[in-house]
Amino acid sequence: MTRLSRPTVYRLLRTGELPSLRFGRSYRVTEEAVDEYIARAAGHNRNQPDPPSTTPMQPPHEF
Template identity: 60%
Template structure:
């Protein structure tokens, strides 16, 4: 069996470390409905990849969206 420690595909290590979440997982993290997540994806506010008939959202994109949307009170 071949070792997976090398860069077999010639791609970047960044893609290999990327974690994708389902719409339901994103909704749970953000504490919103799945429909809200779908709206964010369709509007382009939240990047996503289509896999078959479903979407996968990069975990870092969710954290970035929350961070950039946060309006703290001073």
């Protein structure tokens, strides 16, 4: 159970943080999308540093 309020879920749908399909007035969210969102949200709640950047490091300047 994620314990998200209805307005929060609609915000996630509107911003695209939680991918969905819309059929008329209904939203459909795959179980996989929910699992991925929970995994991302759990990773942000831990007190861990952000993952390293994917940009390559420059070698130090020589003097």
